[in-house]
Structures are given as structure tokens and as C-alpha cells.
Amino acid sequence: MELKELYVTASLAQLDLSDEEAETLSALVGQMVEYFSTMREIDVENLEPTTHALLKTNRVREDAVVESAAADTLVGNAPESEGRFIVIPNVL
Amino acid sequence: MITELSLSELRGGLRRGELTSAEIVSAFRDAYLADAKKEEPLGAYVEFFDDSVALAERADEARRAGEADAPLLGLPIAVKDNILVKGRALTCASRMLRGFTAPYSSTVIDRLLAAGMIPLGRTNMDEFAMGSSCEYSCYGPARNPADRTRTPGGSSGGSAAAVAGGLAPVALGSETGGSVRLPASFCGLYGLKPSYGSLSRYGLVAFGSSLDQIGLLGRSPEDLAVVFAAAAGRDPRDETSAATDFPAARAVLDGAELPARDFRGLKIAVPREFVPEGLEAEVSAVFDRFVRWARSRGAFVEIIDLPILEASVAIYYILAAAEASSNLARYDGVRYGLRAKEAGTLFEMYERTRSEGFGEEVRRRILIGNFVLSSGYYDAYYKKAQAVRALLLREVARVLAEHELILSPTAPTPAFKLGSKVRDPLAMYLSDVYTTFANLALLPSLSLPAGLSREGLPIGVQLTGRRFAEETLLSCAETWRREGGGG
Numbered sequence: 001m002e003l004k005e006l007y008v009t010a011s012l013a014q015l016d017l018s019d020e021e022a023e024t025l026s027a028l029v030g031q032m033v034e035y036f037s038t039m040r041e042i043d044v045e046n047l048e049p050t051t052h053a054l055l056k057t058n059r060v061r062e063d064a065v066v067e068s069a070a071a072d073t074l075v076g077n078a079p080e081s082e083g084r085f086i087v088i089p090n091v092l
Numbered sequence: 093m094i095t096e097l098s099l100s101e102l103r104g105g106l107r108r109g110e111l112t113s114a115e116i117v118s119a120f121r122d123a124y125l126a127d128a129k130k131e132e133p134l135g136a137y138v139e140f141f142d143d144s145v146a147l148a149e150r151a152d153e154a155r156r157a158g159e160a161d162a163p164l165l166g167l168p169i170a171v172k173d174n175i176l177v178k179g180r181a182l183t184c185a186s187r188m189l190r191g192f193t194a195p196y197s198s199t200v201i202d203r204l205l206a207a208g209m210i211p212l213g214r215t216n217m218d219e220f221a222m223g224s225s226c227e228y229s230c231y232g233p234a235r236n237p238a239d240r241t242r243t244p245g246g247s248s249g250g251s252a253a254a255v256a257g258g259l260a261p262v263a264l265g266s267e268t269g270g271s272v273r274l275p276a277s278f279c280g281l282y283g284l285k286p287s288y289g290s291l292s293r294y295g296l297v298a299f300g301s302s303l304d305q306i307g308l309l310g311r312s313p314e315d316l317a318v319v320f321a322a323a324a325g326r327d328p329r330d331e332t333s334a335a336t337d338f339p340a341a342r343a344v345l346d347g348a349e350l351p352a353r354d355f356r357g358l359k360i361a362v363p364r365e366f367v368p369e370g371l372e373a374e375v376s377a378v379f380d381r382f383v384r385w386a387r388s389r390g391a392f393v394e395i396i397d398l399p400i401l402e403a404s405v406a407i408y409y410i411l412a413a414a415e416a417s418s419n420l421a422r423y424d425g426v427r428y429g430l431r432a433k434e435a436g437t438l439f440e441m442y443e444r445t446r447s448e449g450f451g452e453e454v455r456r457r458i459l460i461g462n463f464v465l466s467s468g469y470y471d472a473y474y475k476k477a478q479a480v481r482a483l484l485l486r487e488v489a490r491v492l493a494e495h496e497l498i499l500s501p502t503a504p505t506p507a508f509k510l511g512s513k514v515r516d517p518l519a520m521y522l523s524d525v526y527t528t529f530a531n532l533a534l535l536p537s538l539s540l541p542a543g544l545s546r547e548g549l550p551i552g553v554q555l556t557g558r559r560f561a562e563e564t565l566l567s568c569a570e571t572w573r574r575e576g577g578g579g
Binding site for chain 1: 191192193195196302328331400402403406407409410417421424425426427428429430431435436437438439440441442443444446447450455456458459460461462463464466472473475476477478479480481482483485486517518
């Protein structure tokens with residue numbers, strides 16, 4: 001994979017790459033992508049891709065209130081909070 | 093010795109009043125503490141629960157008070173560090189989740205706790221279950237009890253090392269592409285990857301959602317059957333879970349023996365692609381011996397051609413990486429786990445947190461996943477892999493219409509040396525060359541201990557069955573076990 005492509009992909013994935021890491025990764029990822037091309041010769045004409053492994057229809061359930069993990073416990077896992085609010089850096 | 097007994101033997105000891113749960117759990121705790129002092133500890137656990145003995149004492153009290161109707165009351169189990177147990181820490185062996193506490197329990201854990209089981213601790217693993225050697229763990233590797241300079245396999249390496257090393261009678265692992273069967277093969281255990289949908293995925297940290305499944309590691313097929321029966325069944329919280337009934341496994345949970353399968357007339361397919369010319373001699377020898385044994389018991393073992401299998405590792409790594417890149421997008425430093433310090437803006441915080449929190453292999457897979465999903469490459473890789481998966485499903489179904497089992501070695505080699513593949517990801521990925529197809533095809537698959545190499549390293553054989561035919565796999569493995577593992 002080209003270095004430029006790798007940096008674009010990394011930024012899509014919200015990952016920061018050091019130059020050194022990018023060098024080694026580009027060789028490795030390139031090797032992987034080359035390995036993937038072993039499946040490119042396979043003829044899949046007239047085959048529907050498996051967009052989901054199993055579910056063909058939706059399952060529905062009753063629209064009822066059920067108990068789930070307490071909100072306080074969930075908020076309690078936030079790295080920084082004020083009361084029941086999660087603090088994040090400025091967005092604007 | 094308590095730590096050498098199977099779960100079923102421990103269960104018998106409890107029922108007959110020859111053992112107490114406190115004795116059992118203390119024995120495993122003491123074994124863990126003794127091992128931790130060794131020069132090269134197994135590294136099987138990332139945390140052994142301090143209160144496990146107290147929980148065992150409570151189970152003993154319930155039993156004395158005549159409240160022992162939970163079928164597995166007071167029996168311990170080790171739990172992979174990616175399966176939620178309410179109120180306990182969980183990290184997926186990643187810096188990313190340091191400090192995280194599980195706000196609820198996974199359905200499988202809920203059911204095992206309801207059956208009376210006691211979680212012993214959290215077992216080591218490759219970070220986010222990505223790896224085949226348990227070396228990509230932020231805690232350092234787990235080691236193989238048969239040879240501590242070697243890997244126990246991955247990603248459920250801690251679970252396998254715990255059971256094989258006498259630190260737990262049975263353990264939960266998880267599979268996306270072989271992460272239970274490979275460690276079972278490397279450590280000389282029975283390891284079951286259930287059919288997609290047999291066990292609820294609710295509370296299993298997501299990696300590749302169309303492939304993930306909780307799996308089991310133990311010393312006998314019966315032990316796997318018992319835990320499987322207690323955990324299986326439809327869960328409204330996982331829409332992909334199935335309502336299949338497993339009466340034979342359930343009977344074992346209720347106290348019956350696991351029936352051994354009569355091999356007479358059993359039709360078994362061996363894909364030529366999985367026993368190549370260059371297969372390592374010792375793996376080949378163990379596998380051939382198993383085939384001879386199966387034939388001697390009346391099975392029809394036929395070599396078949398299934399060329400699509402040669403593409404399974406490539407399809408697997410494309411789809412698993414794509415799904416992982418999406419599933420792991422949630423780790424952004426906002427709601428839980430690590431948050432990078434001194435980030436000025438929200439986007440800086442995301443990027444720094446993810447770069448500091450994820451290890452090298454996880455970053456690599458996220459990158460590959462984003463790449464195969466990016467516009468321009470989507471059709472050539474992701475969509476193509478989905479189509480090839482459809483072809484694989486069809487071709488494997490064709491074989492299983494005529495044969496009850498697909499038989500192969502579990503892995504191309506016995507356990508390899510720690511450090512030998514860590515710098516060569518592709519070589520590492522090829523450890524899964526025989527396992528990934530079962531995940532892609534949603535099938536149950538079991539690794540059984542089939543023999544040893546000259547150096548005494550375990551070698552496994554893999555049975556893969558029709559969807560929801562877990563009981564067939566377990567009872568065939570039981571036949572093998574009763575005959576002394578063929579020896």
C-alpha cells in the first residue's frame with residue numbers, strides 16, 4: 001500500500017501514525033492485501049453476497065419497558081463526568 | 093488431586109459429599125498462587141477473583157441447607173477477559189479498557205451463575221481477541237503448560253493455559269476464527285466453538301459480529317456438554333441467538349452420561365485442501381492415526397475436494413477486519429476506558445486515545461478493515477469477500493448434506509515458540525488455516541486432543557458438523573475419549 005493511502009486510511013480510522021510506524025505498516029498491510037488477492041480469481045457470478053450471515057427477516061418484540069443496566073453505573077465508567085453528564089473537550 | 097479432576101468428577105465429589113466447593117476453589121486458588129511465584133508463570137489469569145473462596149463457602153452453606161437444586165452449584169469456571177461479569181473489571185487485555193467495570197453480565201454468565209457456577213477469574217487473551225498466540229496482550233503472554241517457552245495458542249490462550257495447567261477445571265473462551273480450537277489443540281484440551289446462534293453474544297465484547305461466538309475449553313467432552321447446556325438457548329437480547337434445543341446435552345446437565353457415538357456407518361469427509369503434501373510430519377502422523385482409528389470403528393472416511401477452502405483465510409481476514417474496524421469505532425475516550433490527556437479538541441482526543449490505547453495488532457486490523465471498506469476498494473475486497481462467503485456456505489453445505497462430519501487437523505503445527513511469529517503477521521494468521529471456515533459457515537466445530545509430538549507437544553484433530561449438531565461432535569469426541577484417546 002502507498003504511504004499516502006495509508007495515512008488517509010489511518011485518518012479515517014482516527015489513528016495517529018508515527019512516520020516510523022507508517023513505514024513498517026505499509027509493508028505489512030501491503031503484504032496482507034496481496035494475500036487477499038488470492039480470492040479475487042474466484043467466480044461468484046450470480047451469487048448474492050452474504051450481507052448478513054443469518055437473519056433474513058426482522059424479529060420484533062413487544063414495545064415494553066424492561067430493566068437494564070442502571071444509568072448511573074454506565075455513566076460511572078466515563079473517564080470524566082460531572083454529576084450525570086460526561087465531560088468532553090470543546091467541540092466548537 | 094482436585095486440580096487434575098474434570099468438572100464432571102468434581103461435580104460427583106460434591107454430590108456424594110466427598111468434596112466441598114470451598115476445597116475445590118481453594119485448590120485452584122492455591123495452584124494459581126503457587127504458579128504465580130514460578131520463574132516463568134503461566135500468565136493464565138489477568139485477575140484471580142479474591143472473593144471466589146467466599147462465594148464457594150456460600151455455595152456450601154446452600155448445599156448443607158438443602159438448597160442445592162442449581163445443577164452446577166459451587167463449581168468454578170474461568171472466564172475470558174472479554175465476557176462481562178457484572179461488577180468486575182474487564183479489559184480485553186487492552187490498555188484501552190483499563191479501569192472499566194462491567195455494568196451488567198453477559199447472558200452466558202447470567203445463566204452459568206443461575207446454574208450455581210463460580211467465576212474464578214479473568215483469563216489472559218490477545219488484545220480484543222485478535223491474535224493466535226496470546227502474545228498481543230497488554231499483560232504479556234500466557235505460556236503453554238506443556239512447554240513454557242511456547243504459546244498456548246490464541247486468542248483464548250489464558251483460558252487454555254488455566255485448564256491445561258490445573259488452574260481451572262473448565263473455561264469460557266471466545267471465537268471469531270479459531271480462538272478456542274487453536275488453544276485447545278496446542279494445550280491438549282477439548283475445545284468447542286458452537287454454531288453461530290447457539291450461545292448468546294450479549295455481553296461478549298464485539299469483534300466480528302457475524303462470526304463471534306462464546307466457546308468452551310475443558311478436559312472432557314462431558315464437561316463441555318454440561319456447560320454448553322447450561323448456557324445455550326434463545327436470548328431476547330441477541331437477535332441472532334437461536335431457540336434450538338439440545339436434549340442430549342441437557343440430559344448430561346441433569347445427571348445423565350454423555351452418550352458415545354457409534355462410528356459404524358458414520359460418513360466423514362476429509363478435505364484434500366486441509367491435508368496438503370507439505371503438512372508437518374508429526375501433525376500428519378497424528379491425523380492419520382485418528383483416521384485409521386475412525387475407520388477401524390466402522391466410519392466411512394472419504395477424501396474430498398473443496399477448493400473454496402483455500403480462500404477461507406483471506407475472506408476471513410477481510411470480513412473480520414472490516415467488522416472489527418466498525419465495532420472498535422466505539423473506543424473513543426468518551427464514555428468508558430482510556431482517555432488521552434491534554435487533548436485540545438474532540439477529534440484530537442479521539443485520535444490520541446485510540447493511538448495510545450490500541451496495541452499494534454489491533455491498529456493493524458482496524459487499518460485493514462477501514463481500507464477494505466473504503467470507497468474504491470469496497471467492491472474488490474469487502475463485497476467480493478461477502479460473495480465468496482456465500483459460495484463457501486453453499487459448497488460446505490453440499491459436503492455436509494452427504495457427510496455428517498468434516499474432519500481435519502486443527503492446526504498446521506503444534507504450539508510454536510513464543511516470539512517466533514509476532515513480527516510476521518501473515519505467518520501468524522495462517523495458524524488459523526483450518527479453523528476459520530467453520531466461523532464463516534456458522535458451523536459447530538470441536539478440537540480434540542489426538543496425540544503428542546515427539547517433544548510431547550499436544551496435537552489436535554478438528555470435527556466440524558452440521559449447524560446445531562453440537563451433540564454429534566461431543567458424542568463423537570466422547571467415543572474417542574472412552575477408548576483412551578485412541579491409545
